Amino acid sequence: MSKARKTVAAPLLPVELGLTAAIVAVNGARPLILTARAESEEGRAALPSGPFDPLTHRTLEIGLRAWVAEQTGAPMGYVEQLYTFGDRGRHAQAGDVAPHAVSVGYLALTRVSQRAEAAAGFRDWHEFFPWEDWREGRPAILDAILPRLDAWADAAPGRAERVGLLFGERRDEERTLERYELLYEAGLVEEAWRDGRVDKKPGPALGAAMRLDHRRILATAMGRLRAKLKYRPVVFELMPPSFTLTALQRTVEAVAGRQIHKQNFRRLVESTDLVEPTGDLAHQTGGRPAALYRFRRAVVAERPAPGLRV
Amino acid sequence: MSKARKTVAAPLLPVELGLTAAIVAVNGARPLILTARAESEEGRAALPSGPFDPLTHRTLEIGLRAWVAEQTGAPMGYVEQLYTFGDRGRHAQAGDVAPHAVSVGYLALTRVSQRAEAAAGFRDWHEFFPWEDWREGRPAILDAILPRLDAWADAAPGRAERVGLLFGERRDEERTLERYELLYEAGLVEEAWRDGRVDKKPGPALGAAMRLDHRRILATAMGRLRAKLKYRPVVFELMPPSFTLTALQRTVEAVAGRQIHKQNFRRLVESTDLVEPTGDLAHQTGGRPAALYRFRRAVVAERPAPGLRV
DNA sequence: TCAAAAGTGTTATCCTTACACCCATGT
């Protein structure tokens, strides 16, 4: 604690900086992630990513918006920085061309039309995280996962508690990253043995793998989004201008990965003043027509933490 | 939404990457931030910062730990990445030598001995954020701040709501960054006119300024720490191995910047099983001796979100 | 004996959760 007064003013070393985006949309009840089919790495899915060009872009976020608009043609509404990944493991497979590239991960929210979905490269995020969908109750795939995790947990103390906490009924839906990292440690996802960190375990790899550490970035995005729903009105970035309360609920459920009690959800939405009726009705519901609502942008200025504390 | 399948594989452009740390400790009732006296910029306080050297450090965090240990001699316990700042504004004053340096900000928690505090460069964080200390009720400095903010708010619609929401009695203590940024927008902090973004407003600058955007990083660190207290047992990184419940409360209050109801705090601590009695008593309390407690590390494995939801 | 801080008991209120039924429409 003696020389704390000295600032290192040595010249910084150049590093290659990439920007990677987890662009999320919801279509009906399907949570979607925009993928770019990678040309290398055996066609594994990748998140769209591009370089940060400090000469043309004033800030990181401006750089991101620029090339996502260029690649997807759709402007992103909500954009939020997630995390900066500087792990050497990222490039274990990449031929060591750039063993130290640093990548800044972003979460972006957008809307997608019914038909543009597949054409644009959107895929259900549960293809990559099948264990995260508890909307129909405990996902069946856990019957395949838990025995393998239990076997791994038996080999060291403390592991069993982590498994129970992250994958049990009482799990916290926001801890998607920790769940993925646990599966990585346990050698059950392809990335783990591809990076050469952990030996391949017997049995199939869990979920579709992604390029580099993109699945980790997606896990981070999912967790952050699930957490953010509760205290910021971000769901509305995923909704069309007017929507029914059931559509809103389906969207929240798609993101949160679990069912929500209908009445309580409605009371919550009403009590928060997040929406107001447009006066119109939706008739294509299959049953009684539903009242249409729109987001009240004003709440953001009124309440300290407007969100849907489901 | 048409060409989303193409991954940009163009070579990344080199960028200078720095690591900046907000190293926090609490001494008694004083929340502290470790500063490095900057040699340039008229002796303004700076956060310790250093370059990321990709050749010697495997990850960003390892790089950070290495040079903080080197500079301060004290190993950091808890370390968490905050945000990556790539704003050109950072260097408006720096002579345009490196107009596009990117800096990764970190929050670190450490313990400080009674006497090492000043010698090591620790300063009360309220020197930089005097409006954040509501422990004795509404801070007096608001009498000087609010009229100036109100004047600024009168010039455009919507501003008054933001001011009320961020600086009123019902404010959210976690939104330190937004408060700082509002003062920046309003031209009331030195950084605002130093960066040339906003004209200097009449009246003194609020709080002590810091080098570059270090005060913004500190604001981010304070907000993140205040939020984290509530769902992770991070306070204990600031406590000695054994402590009284009152000392724990003082520490939480120092970080949160507000008073806590004694009985409710104690019940909360008990109900969460975060601590256990050591069996010893502290006699230097000035009154009745207090029971000493220690942190129960086991809770982390037991409960989904262990923290002090004050 | 008294100042100073430790430590406890109780109540009112709000929020969360759960449950079950009726309503309006398109087919």
Added chain:
DNA sequence: ACATGGGTGTAAGGATAACACTTTTGA
């Protein structure tokens, strides 16, 4: 007429917030 989803009322339980008083020690 009936299937389908829209829409509501109410009650129990737990968490939170507010209150004031007793206890134990060092000086």
